[in-house]
Amino acid sequence: MKKHFKLAAISLAVLSTTAFAQDSSEPEYKQWFGLSGMFYNTDPGRPLTEGVYDDGQGISFEYGFRFTQSWAARIEYTDLELDYTSAISTGSTSEDGEMVGIDALYFMPDDMYYLFGGIKRQSVGESTTLANVGIGKHWDLSDTVKVITEIATYHDFGEDYNDYSVKVGVSIPFGKSTPAAPQDSDNDGVVDSRDQCPMTPAGVRVDATGCSVDNDNDGVLNSVDQCPNTPAGTKVDAKGCAIKDADNDGVVDAMDECPDTAAGVKVDAKGCTVFDEETVEITLRVLFDNESAVVKMPKDPEISEFAEFMKQYPSTTAVIEGHTSAPGSEAYNMDLSERRAANFKDVMVDMYGIDSDRLETIGYGESRLLDTASNAEAHRVNRRISVTVKDTVKVPEEK
Known part of the structure; x- marks a missing residue:
């Protein structure tokens, strides 16, 4: 006990x-x-x-x-x-x-x-x-x-x-006990215990939290909003009025020197597209039959892709190189290589609409063999034209 x-x-x-x-x-x-x-x-x-x-x-x-x-x-x-x-x-x-x-x-x-x-x-x-x-x-x-x-x-x-x-x-x-009357220091009608804006200027209309009202919800209080009925989602300036930006690039029309900027690209302070330099390149090789200068499959996907590349970058030019295998005389092979290059140029101009001034041809005959072996496979890969296009171009920088 x-x-x-x-x-x-x-x-x-x-x-x-x-x-x-x-x-x-x-x-x-x-x-x-x-x-x-x-x-x-x-x-x-x-x-x-x-x-x-x-x-x-x-x-x-x-x-x-x-x-x-x-x-x-x-x-x-x-x-x-x-x-x-x-x-x-x-x-x-x-x-x-x-x-x-x-x-x-x-x-x-x-x-x-x-x-x-x-x-x-x-x-x-x-x-x-x-x-x-x-x-x-x-x-x-x-x-x-x-x-x-x-x-x-x-x-x-x-x-x-x-x-x-x-x-x-x-x-x-x-x-x-008699509870003390709740205080309202800034006289805005909202007691201090619930007032989230306790220093509201006299005469300003407030919401239930004691803060100045923003009826159009544009982030500008009614006390300074000169456009109090701005539609929802509209960008506004410090006065609460709509900011016009026709191409929606973040630069207002009044300051935009390039008012039609494409969507999704970066712009500078003047509203103009920011470009990056980029190296573009494509290489094509087309094989030919023995002693033939005929382009057998002019609509081959690789040839079509090469033509589209030339169209996408219109400032580029190309040198079409003709080649042959080792058998045959040097003079015959030189002539055959030149005809192969010329025929491929004709395909680019006639079938794909590439300007002929952008294309140059040259024949190398048997002087630049890919495979120096003396067999059928080596002869096959040496019967060719090859062309490489390379250029430095400006491309828009994405956001």
Whole structure:
């Protein structure tokens, strides 16, 4: 029993120290008077000179004061009567006395219950000083009346015994706190606790957060918006008026020196396309039959791709080189290579519409063999024309 009492006292002290540092809110009510009936049970081992005490009862009066919503103190007086059995005479009698003391109370959130602890001076027959801890609750009966319920245990450190009590009664709270009027520092009609713009100039219309209204949601407040009905999504200037940008390149028309910029390309501060230099190149090789200068498949995909490249980069030119295999005379092979180059040029001009001035032909005969072996495969790859187009061009830089 002694261990339980000491543990409860230590727990209450720790809880009190922590909670007192955290709570400073205004209480619901500041004071109360209470009147209660008490059942008091004495420790069977409580020593007396000539007998023992048994259970008893009393009437308790208390006055309490709440410092914060969580913390309070009270003074309590109890008119106490304990049953007494004498060791000398037979039968039992009762002895009247009193118990006076003070308590510190800690109310849990929403007044769910409270813990208390304090010191009592009990004078019934013999006087003794008791420490007490307990738990209680003020039950709401009405706005002006609460029901008191408490359980407490008492410890006499001098004689080393423990009593306990149960108390039921009523309390009358008074002195309710009056909440302070909410402040509105900038006088805009929105209290400071909800005002996200606490320095709004006088006369400016604000929304529920206390900030100046922007009806067209263009990012320019109504107080300075000279075009307050701008359609949603329109880019506006500092005055809230639409910025015209016909090619949507990010440069307003008034400053755009290139108003028809293609979509998706980077532009400079004047609205003109930013170009990068890029090297472009394509190489084509076409094979011929033995002793033939005829282009067998003029619509071959590789030939078509070469022609499209020439059209895409109209500033380029090309040199068509004719070649032959080793067999045959040097003069014959030179003539054959020149005819092969010329015939391929005709295909480019007549079939694909490439300007003839962009194409030059030259024959090398057997002087530039790809494969110097003397076999059918080497002869096959050497019977050819080859052409390479390479140029440095400017291309728009993409965003």
